[in-house]
Amino acid sequence: MHTEFTDLVAALDIGGTKIAGALVDDTGRIHLKTQRPTPAQEDGERVMAAVDAVLDELTASPLWPRVTAVGIGSAGPVDASAGTVSPVNVPGWRGFPLVARVRTTVGGLPVRLVGDGVAMTAAEHWQGAARGHDNALCLVVSTGVGGGLVLGGRLHPGPTGNAGHIGHISVDLDGDPCPCGSRGCVERIASGPHIARRALEQGWRPGPDGDTTAAAVAAAARAGDPVALASFARAAQALAAGIAATATLVEVDIAVIGGGVAGAGDVLLEPLRRALADYAALSFVRGIKVVPARMGTEAGLVGAAAAALQGADNSRERPRPTAV
Incomplete structure (x- = not known):
């Protein structure tokens, strides 16, 4: 020992x-x-x-x-x-x-x-993908969408321990009602269940095993299914808008993406990086990096x-x- x-x-x-x-x-x-x-x-x-x-x-x-x-x-x-x-x-x-x-x-x-x-943010800053970055946003994209902030080299949980909760930033003013009481929240668009729901509503059908999870939609997207790809692109757009809004407020220079949905890999990260180039247009946020989490x-x-x-x-x- x-x-x-x-x-x-x-x-x-x-x-x-x-x-x-x-x-x-x-x-x-x-x-x-x-x-x-x-x-x-x-x-x-x-x-x-x-x-x-x-x-x-x-x-x-x-x-x-x-x-x-x-x-x-x-x-x-x-x-x-x-x-x-x-x-x-x-x-x-x-x-x-x-x-x-x-x-x-x-x-x-x-x-x-x-x-x-x-x-999760504390772990990624200490030992993972945000290590060495003094200003970072880390996201957990799973059944919900959560997150946290590192500012000035230190974890910034806020008074109640919830600072950085990107899932409940509204990115669609006329979007679906969210259980939190707002509308068009990132979580309502980018969480795993909503990626799957949207794909099913748009005509995607699961395989013989009947799997209707976001992981199954990701597998279909990797195989080129246009509806599955579109559902992940919509999720990526919502995440990009939330990341850009956060970066504009507090000048983070890296966004670390973890959680079960992040297991989709480039199916999520590639459209996310493309969308972020559109949303993070100001000079002081234009260089923000998007990387996968490492701590598992x-x-x-x-x-x-x-x-x-x-x-x-x-x-x-x-x-x-x-x-x-």
């Missing part, structure tokens, strides 16, 4: 499918990892019991005495200022006081909460650890993550 680290933090990655936990050092190395299924349809206390089971395994480690803080990346909405979470896909948690509950379980250690898109399935844990290392409880600074 490696022991040349100085800081060790506990990280939690909480989603609708699984609750993962890890002990992570200040170079991003994971020393212990565990997970439990999320009882997403159960009441809030049963969900918390799954979190506690993960924490129990972490606290039983002989490394636990070296843990200085806890970072949590959670499906949202989250409210870091209040320490609460209300994940859309975990109905038992509405305004659930997750930070206070975790802090009690871990004996009062500092706890930092961020949204899952911000956690570990992004949530590594990013939660990075957030904890950069400042627990949103009120006190801690040592910054160490590059490897």
Whole structure:
């Protein structure tokens, strides 16, 4: 086992499918990892019991005495200022006081909460595709569209932990109503389910296996299906408009694209880069790069650890993550 680290933090990655936990050092190395299924349809206390089971395994480690803080990346909405979470896909948690509950379980250690898109951003900036960039936007394009920002070389989660949530920028003023209450949001156009919905509405038909996911639409697009290609082009256009708007406001120079839909590769990235050339026309945003994410399935844990290392409880600074 490696022991040349100085800081060790506990990280939690909480989603609708699984609750993962890890002990992570200040170079991003994971020393212990565990997970439990999320009882997403159960009441809030049963969900918390799954979190506690993960924490129990972490606290039983002989490394636990070296843990200085806890970072949590959670499906949202989250409210870091209040320490609460209300994940859309975990109905038992509405305004659930997750930070206070975790802090009690871990004996009062500092706890930092961020949204899952911000956690992914922290990971990509620390160890992934945004490393070396002081101003970056990272996107998670999946069942929804989330994101986060790095500004001035530091993670910028905002007061509630949701800054950079590009999915709910409106890019079509007369577009479809979004569950968030707005219209024409990036998420309403570019998320996986909406890519598939649009393709089906325009006449695309799945193969013999009946697969109607965005991955199936991507496979059809790679094979040259014009309807599938058009659905991805529309998603790319929405993403480009959102990226350009963000870059114009805060001058990011790179956009990192992750999440399940990003697995489509050039089917998404090529039309995205073309559309961005149209939307990002001003001189100070014209050179923005678009690259795929690198951190994969570990992004949530590594990013939660990075957030904890950069400042627990949103009120006190801690040592910054160490590059490897």
